Amino acid sequence: MTTISVRAPAKINLHLGVGPVREDGFHPLATVYQAIGMYDDVSVSEAADWSLAVRAHERIDVAEVPTDASNVALRAGRLLAAHHDLDRAASIVIEKAIPVAGGLAGGSADAAATLLALDRLWDLQTSDDDLLALAAELGSDVPFALVGGTAVGTGRGEVVSRVADRGRWWWVVVESDIGLSTPAVYREYDRMAVAADPAVPEALLAALADGDRRALAASVSNDLAAPALALRPDLAQVLAAGAAAGALTGLISGSGPTCLFLCEDQAHAAAVRMTLAEEHERVFAAAAPVAGAHVVEYA
Numbered sequence: 001m002t003t004i005s006v007r008a009p010a011k012i013n014l015h016l017g018v019g020p021v022r023e024d025g026f027h028p029l030a031t032v033y034q035a036i037g038m039y040d041d042v043s044v045s046e047a048a049d050w051s052l053a054v055r056a057h058e059r060i061d062v063a064e065v066p067t068d069a070s071n072v073a074l075r076a077g078r079l080l081a082a083h084h085d086l087d088r089a090a091s092i093v094i095e096k097a098i099p100v101a102g103g104l105a106g107g108s109a110d111a112a113a114t115l116l117a118l119d120r121l122w123d124l125q126t127s128d129d130d131l132l133a134l135a136a137e138l139g140s141d142v143p144f145a146l147v148g149g150t151a152v153g154t155g156r157g158e159v160v161s162r163v164a165d166r167g168r169w170w171w172v173v174v175e176s177d178i179g180l181s182t183p184a185v186y187r188e189y190d191r192m193a194v195a196a197d198p199a200v201p202e203a204l205l206a207a208l209a210d211g212d213r214r215a216l217a218a219s220v221s222n223d224l225a226a227p228a229l230a231l232r233p234d235l236a237q238v239l240a241a242g243a244a245a246g247a248l249t250g251l252i253s254g255s256g257p258t259c260l261f262l263c264e265d266q267a268h269a270a271a272v273r274m275t276l277a278e279e280h281e282r283v284f285a286a287a288a289p290v291a292g293a294h295v296v297e298y299a
């Protein structure tokens, strides 16, 4: 029996500009995604019926991940089969290291990984355009998980185009014990903010193209930070601790609650991580940008 394993990365938003809510309930975005070195692995193999198992890293509560038809990896598998008019099923195993409801798009990573893994398992040769369109049906962040690297996202976040990024960035990632619901954060944003048309700042794109850490630190921003902080005031202390530990800047990841700290280099990230680990349990250093979903094993 053939098993194919695909690895897909977590994402962060270096800029997250959010416009006024659309009629379909989604918000127009101008965002800059970056894929960071934290991954879920998805393995698929032939089976008569669909099945899903989740194995999680010890710091992740497996019970938070649905294993019924609502799991976005299963939705991805069924969508790909339907797209090709196939009456086929597969067994899917997710090895989770990306925290659940962390603002790091772990579910989207699983969906992207499943699309790619099943495309290879079934030798479907789905075009890139079709894979991206299927990914967009599954969730706004899923196309980026296929593309990886650093990219601008527009529309509701599903329209992605790569941008020049000459940096080797190091982030310290502080996870939270409890997740935050993305729709709840968007609702709080609607309540709090008078949104304008979002745009990606030129200064941020220039900082990425130049690989300039100080310039990047000065140009990151997140419109969902205020609503995330309103729902989780404790995150202000995490951001303050990162600043005190000497990070170049601190940022909430997407809709939160994960906090991110930009560092000078790997050694600086290790030092900032050590300091933050004195007070916080789940602190990691991650390099960026990294590749989108990619095959790691045929067995």
Ligand SMILES: C[C@@](CO)(OP(=O)(O)O)[C@H](O)COP(=O)(O)OP(=O)(O)OC[C@H]1O[C@@H](n2ccc(N)nc2=O)[C@H](O)[C@@H]1O
Pocket: 013, 016, 025, 026, 027, 028, 029, 031, 102, 103, 104, 105, 106, 108, 138, 139, 140, 141, 142, 155, 156, 157, 182, 183, 186, 253, 254, 255, 256
């Ligand atoms: C906020 C962001 C920033 O990248 O990521 P996370 O922090 O959740 O990882 C994304 O916009 C999350 O994208 P994703 O988690 O794929 O969202 P979807 O499944 O498409 O939508 C879930 C819900 O989020 C809200 N939503 C999502 C995207 C968008 N542009 N506007 C929205 O209002 C809607 O309430 C929607 O029903």
Ligand SMILES: Nc1ncnc2c1ncn2[C@@H]1O[C@H](COP(=O)(O)OP(=O)(O)O)[C@@H](O)[C@H]1O
Pocket: 064, 065, 066, 070, 071, 072, 073, 094, 099, 100, 101, 102, 103, 104, 105, 106, 107, 108, 110, 111, 179, 180, 182, 255, 256
């Ligand atoms: N494969 C999956 N992994 C994680 N969560 C999933 C998955 N499939 C569905 N979900 C649901 O999606 C919600 C948000 O998932 P996740 O992608 O981890 O967070 P975020 O949107 O904050 O980046 C979870 O709380 C869970 O209920």
